[in-house]
Amino acid sequence: MEFVAYGAFFLTTALIFSLITLGLNLQWGLTGLFNVGLAGFVAIGAYTSAILTTPDDPARIGGFGLPILVGWLLAMLAAGAVAAVIGAATLRLKSDYLAITTFGIAVVVQLVALNAQGLTGGPFGVGFIPRPFGALAENPLAFNLANLGVVAVVALLCYLALEHLSRSPWGRVLRALREDERAAISLGKSARSYRIQAFALGGAIMGLAGAVQAHFIGFIAPENYLPTLTFQVWTMLIVGGSGSNLGAVIGSVLVWAIWAGSGAAVSALVPTDQQARAAALQIVSIGVMLCVILLVRPMGLFGARPKRPRPQAVSEGEGRA
Amino acid sequence: MNLQFLVDGLLSGAMIGLGAIGVTLTYSILRFSNFSHGDLMAWGTYATLMVVGAITALFGKVAPLAPLSFGWPLIVALLAGMAFTGGLALLLDKILFRRLRAKGQMIIVVMASFGASMALRSLLEFLFSSRPAYFSKAIQIAMPVGFGIRITPDQIALLALTLLLVTGVHVLMTRSQIGREMRAVSQNIALARVVGIDVTRVVRFTWLIGGALACVAGVMIGVLVQIRPLMGFDMLLPVFAAAILGGIGSVPGAVLGGLIIGISEAGAVQIFGAEWRAAIAFIILMAVLFIRPIGLFGVGER
Numbered sequence: 001m002e003f004v005a006y007g008a009f010f011l012t013t014a015l016i017f018s019l020i021t022l023g024l025n026l027q028w029g030l031t032g033l034f035n036v037g038l039a040g041f042v043a044i045g046a047y048t049s050a051i052l053t054t055p056d057d058p059a060r061i062g063g064f065g066l067p068i069l070v071g072w073l074l075a076m077l078a079a080g081a082v083a084a085v086i087g088a089a090t091l092r093l094k095s096d097y098l099a100i101t102t103f104g105i106a107v108v109v110q111l112v113a114l115n116a117q118g119l120t121g122g123p124f125g126v127g128f129i130p131r132p133f134g135a136l137a138e139n140p141l142a143f144n145l146a147n148l149g150v151v152a153v154v155a156l157l158c159y160l161a162l163e164h165l166s167r168s169p170w171g172r173v174l175r176a177l178r179e180d181e182r183a184a185i186s187l188g189k190s191a192r193s194y195r196i197q198a199f200a201l202g203g204a205i206m207g208l209a210g211a212v213q214a215h216f217i218g219f220i221a222p223e224n225y226l227p228t229l230t231f232q233v234w235t236m237l238i239v240g241g242s243g244s245n246l247g248a249v250i251g252s253v254l255v256w257a258i259w260a261g262s263g264a265a266v267s268a269l270v271p272t273d274q275q276a277r278a279a280a281l282q283i284v285s286i287g288v289m290l291c292v293i294l295l296v297r298p299m300g301l302f303g304a305r306p307k308r309p310r311p312q313a314v315s316e317g318e319g320r321a
Numbered sequence: 322m323n324l325q326f327l328v329d330g331l332l333s334g335a336m337i338g339l340g341a342i343g344v345t346l347t348y349s350i351l352r353f354s355n356f357s358h359g360d361l362m363a364w365g366t367y368a369t370l371m372v373v374g375a376i377t378a379l380f381g382k383v384a385p386l387a388p389l390s391f392g393w394p395l396i397v398a399l400l401a402g403m404a405f406t407g408g409l410a411l412l413l414d415k416i417l418f419r420r421l422r423a424k425g426q427m428i429i430v431v432m433a434s435f436g437a438s439m440a441l442r443s444l445l446e447f448l449f450s451s452r453p454a455y456f457s458k459a460i461q462i463a464m465p466v467g468f469g470i471r472i473t474p475d476q477i478a479l480l481a482l483t484l485l486l487v488t489g490v491h492v493l494m495t496r497s498q499i500g501r502e503m504r505a506v507s508q509n510i511a512l513a514r515v516v517g518i519d520v521t522r523v524v525r526f527t528w529l530i531g532g533a534l535a536c537v538a539g540v541m542i543g544v545l546v547q548i549r550p551l552m553g554f555d556m557l558l559p560v561f562a563a564a565i566l567g568g569i570g571s572v573p574g575a576v577l578g579g580l581i582i583g584i585s586e587a588g589a590v591q592i593f594g595a596e597w598r599a600a601i602a603f604i605i606l607m608a609v610l611f612i613r614p615i616g617l618f619g620v621g622e623r
Contacts, residue, residue, distance in 0.1 A: 034431060093614050095428050095431075096428075096431060099431055100354055100561045100565070104558050104562075104607075107599055107600075107603065108603045115597065231439045234435070234436075238432075280443040280444070283443035284444050287438075287441075291433050291437060294432065294433050295417070
C-alpha cells in the first residue's frame with residue numbers, strides 16, 4: 001500500500017512537471033521561442049493562486065479565500081499576461097533577446113518573492129494553501145490517489161487541447177513560421193502576433209502548472225523556483241523530443257524518475273555532511289546529459305525530424321564559405 | 322544624497338563592463354548569447370585563488386604591497402587565471418559550441434551554453450562547496466577624497482586596471498590586424514572568408530579575450546566582495562543588460578553600459594535598499610528593448 005501511495009505521489013509530481021514541459025513545448029517545440037526563465041512563470045502562477053485562495057493572514061496582503069478553480073484560472077491569466085508583455089517587447093528582435101529577457105524575468109520574480117514580504121511572505125513563503133481533497137489527508141493512499149486523479153485530468157485536458165491546437169490552422173501557422181519565416185510572412189501571416197499568442201499561451205500553461213503544484217503541496221517558498229527548475233524542464237523537453245507533446249509528457253516522467261531516483265540514492269548512500277556536494281554533482285550530470293543529447297540526438301526520443309538550418313547560421317568547417 | 326554611491330557604482334560598473342566585453346564579442350562574432358560567461362568569471366576566480374594558495378604554500382606568506390591588501394602573488398595568479406579561463410573557454414568551444422555551431426541552429430548553441438553554465442556552476446559547488454572564500458580577510462581603511470566620498474587603495478588599483486584593460490582591448494580592436502579581422506567577421510563572415518581571413522583563428526582569439534576579461538572581472542569581485550560558486554551567475558543579468566545597452570558588438574558601448582548600470586544600481590540601492598539591486602538591470606534592459614533595441618552604439622541587426 002505504501003508503495004502505491006508513493007507511486008501516486010511520484011506520478012503526480014511528474015505530471016505537474018509534464019504540464020510545464022507541455023507549455024515549454026508550445027513555446028519552443030512548436031514556435032521556436034527560447035524561454036530560459038520558465039521558473040519565473042511557474043512562480044507567478046503559484047503565488048497568484050496561493051495569494052487568492054489562502055485564508056486571511058494579517059502578515060500579508062491577500063488571503064481572499066477564493067475557490068481553488070478561480071485561483072487556477074487567474075494564475076493562468078497572470079502568467080499569460082506577463083508572457084504577453086515580454087513577448088511584445090522582444091519578439092520583433094532576434095531570438096537571443098527573448099532568451100535574455102526571460103532570464104531576467106526569472107531573476108526579478110525570485111527577487112519579488114524573496115523581498116516583497118507583505119505580498120509573498122518573503123523567504124518563509126505562503127502556507128495553508130487549500131488542497132483539493134484536504135479532508136482525505138489522514139489516509140495517504142486515498143489522498144495521493146485523489147490528487148493524482150485531479151492532476152491527471154488537468155494534464156490530459158491540456159495535452160488534448162494542445163494536440164488539437166497544433167493540428168489546427170493556428171498550429172500550422174506557428175510551424176510554418178518556425179520552419180520558414182519569410183514564406184509564412186509572404187502568405188500574410190503576422191509573425192510577431194502569432195508568436196506573442198503562442199508565448200502567452202505557453203506562459204499561461206506554466207502558470208497553471210505552478211498553481212496546481214502549489215495546491216498539491218500546500219506550501220510554496222521562493223527556493224522552489226530557482227534556475228534549477230528551468231533547467232530540469234528543459235532537460236525533460238529535450239529528452240522527450242521538442243515538438244512532440246507525447247514526448248514532453250514521457251520525457252518529464254523519465255527525467256523526474258532519474259532525478260528522484262538519484263536523489264534518493266544520494267540521501268541513502270552519502271553521509272549527511274557530504275550531501276550538498278553530492279546534490280551538486282547530480283546537477284552536473286544532468287547538465288552534461290543535456291549537452292550530450294543536444295550533440296548526439298537533438299531530436300530527443302520522440303522529436304520531429306531535425307529542423308532545417310537557418311540561413312544566418314555560422315559554420316566554420318565547410319558550409320557557407 | 323551621499324555621493325559615495327558613485328564610487329560603488331563605478332566599481333561594480335567596471336566589473337559588469339569587463340564581463341560585458343566578453344559577452345558582446347561572443348555575440349557579435351559567434352552570434353550567440355553565451356549564458357555560461359558568468360560561470361567563466363567564477364572559474365577564473367577560483368583558479369586564481371588556487372594559484373595564490375599554491376604560491377603561498379611554496380614561498381610562505383608574502384607581505385602585501387602596502388597600501389594594497391594583496392601582494393605580487395595575486396598579480397601573478399591573476400595572469401595565470403586569465404590564461405586558464407581563456408583556455409577553459411577554448412575547451413568549451415572545442416567540445417561543445419563548435420560542434421553545435423556546425424549544425425547551424427544558433428539557438429541550440431544558446432541552450433547548450435545554458436546547460437554548460439549549470440554544470441560548470443554546480444561543479445564549482447562540488448569542488449569548493451558553497452561557502453564563500455576570500456583573497457584576503459584584512460580590512461582596508463577607506464581614504465576620504467572630498468565630497469563625502471571614501472575610497473580604498475584596492476579600489477583605486479582595480480579601477481586603474483580596468484581602465485588599462487579596456488583601453489588595451491579598444492586599441493587591439495581598432496588598430497591591430499587581429500582586431501580588424503574580428504570586426505570584419507562580425508560584420509560579414511562570408512565576405513571575411515573571401516578576403517582570406519582565418520575565421521577559426523578569429524574565433525579562438527575571441528574566446529581568449531572574453532575568458533581573460535571574465536577572469537579579471539571575477540577576481541575584482543573576489544577582492545572587493547567575496548568568492549562564491551554563484552558569483553558569476555549572479556552577474557549574468559547586469560552583464561547582458563550592459564552589452565545590450567551599449568549595443569551588441571561595441572567594446573566601448575559594453576563598458577559604458579556597464580558603468581551606467583553599475584551607477585544606477587548603486588544609486589537605486591540608496592533609495593530602495595540593497596535587496597532590490599538586481600531588478601535595476603532588468604528595468605534598464607526592458608527600457609532599452611522598448612525604446613532603442615540596438616543600444617547606444619549598436620548597428621542595425623544583421
